[in-house]
Amino acid sequence: MKYEQVKYIKDDKEKMIQVRLYSIAQLEEMEQEGEFYCPFKNCKAKVCLVHNSKNGGRTAFFKAVDDAFHIENCDYKIDNYKEVVKRVNASGYFTEEQITASVRSLYKDYTMPIEEKEEQKNKRKRKNGKGKGTAEDNENATTRKTTSSGRIIYGDETIDGIKGIMRRRYQVTSNDIGQMTKVCGVISKIERSKYGEMFVSFKDQRLNNIKIFIGPVYQTNNPTEYSRLGIVEEYYETLAKKQEVRLAAGGLVNFHNKELVIELQAKGSFMIEGKTIMGLIRDRTVNEK
Ligand SMILES: [Zn+2]
Structure with missing residues (x-):
């Protein structure tokens, strides 16, 4: 599932951010200074910024560092959304x-x-x-x-x-x-x-x-x-x-x-x-x- 929002923790302060409101440069800088986590409630899985190879890295998205770290019922755990991945079809904006x-x-x-x-x-x-x-x-x-x-x-x-x-x-x-x-x-x-x-x-x-x-x-x-x-x-x-x-x-x-x-x-x-x-x-x- 696409991470439209992620949890950001810096200096023990936690906030939820909407990914699309930030530039890639800003997100990269934030990743240097703090850590991104899965937005699901109580989930502690770390996520990282990955550059999209399809367009030479012009865009980027978040991905779990290790899918096994999601909590059992997390919506973002791959097993819980197999169907979503298959069907997601960005048909325009x-x-x-x-x-x-x-x-x-x-x-x-x-x-x-x-x-x-x-x-x-x-x-x-x-x-x-x-x-x-x-x-x-x-x-x-x-x-x-x-x-x-x-x-x-x-x-x-x-x-x-x-x-x-x-x-x-x-x-x-x-x-x-x-x-x-x-x-x-x-x-x-x-x-x-x-x-x-x-x-x-x-x-x-x-x-x-x-x-x-x-x-x-x-x-x-x-x-x-x-x-x-x-x-x-x-x-x-x-x-x-x-x-x-x-x-x-x-x-x-x-x-x-x-x-x-x-x-x-x-x-x-x-x-x-x-x-x-x-x-x-x-x-x-x-x-x-
Ligand atoms: Zn999770």
């Missing part, structure tokens, strides 16, 4: 805007009445003067156009070169591990771990093998939103008493504690009943005034 637009479009597509959808399709047909143009085509077209810039949330522009396409899945299996995917369904429950991570499960039979996971990656990218996840929970609890609550979310399919999850990265990577977390925070601020 993804920006924050792109993910937000893609999730928004999925939510719209999922919740818009079919009649209205037909109507839009026909309108588009007339406009384009051609018979094709599914919602997906249309989305990809706009996504490409509007996301030429923006913070890269996943992937590496210099390696992947192209912008990825976020695939919609009705069902997610372990074959999708390492893929950027989006799903939509009715929420069955929202849980928080003792570390504050959020897990969302679906009522839909087809999505009952997977949870949406809002954890350390989301936290690093969006500390403010992460600290206010309680608003999402409250919004859901209140609304769920009256109606079904629908969620669209997009992120990276992965394993977490031996469960299949879609780990979210971008601020706008989930929408509950058409609202992003930024929207919920805004509503809250207005109401408080």
Whole structure:
């Protein structure tokens, strides 16, 4: 598994760092002064910086010095993620805007009445003067156009070169591990771990093998939103008493504690009943005034 974050210990001080926020030069210097470790909780396996031979060492990644030093249940231990290695397929890079637009479009597509959808399709047909143009085509077209810039949330522009396409899945299996995917369904429950991570499960039979996971990656990218996840929970609890609550979310399919999850990265990577977390925070601020 790719180490997107590693533990860094220097002068007995420990911190978790997001690898992509550092230059190779910085990481090399840090390695001289301290030590890098596996980011998994309680794991003491040392990791080291390795230069990528594929591109003449222009990029680098972390690798365990000895895989046997990972603790038994560590997600990064090779035995625990064989499947991941096989399937990881960097199919491009993804920006924050792109993910937000893609999730928004999925939510719209999922919740818009079919009649209205037909109507839009026909309108588009007339406009384009051609018979094709599914919602997906249309989305990809706009996504490409509007996301030429923006913070890269996943992937590496210099390696992947192209912008990825976020695939919609009705069902997610372990074959999708390492893929950027989006799903939509009715929420069955929202849980928080003792570390504050959020897990969302679906009522839909087809999505009952997977949870949406809002954890350390989301936290690093969006500390403010992460600290206010309680608003999402409250919004859901209140609304769920009256109606079904629908969620669209997009992120990276992965394993977490031996469960299949879609780990979210971008601020706008989930929408509950058409609202992003930024929207919920805004509503809250207005109401408080
Ligand atoms: Zn480990």
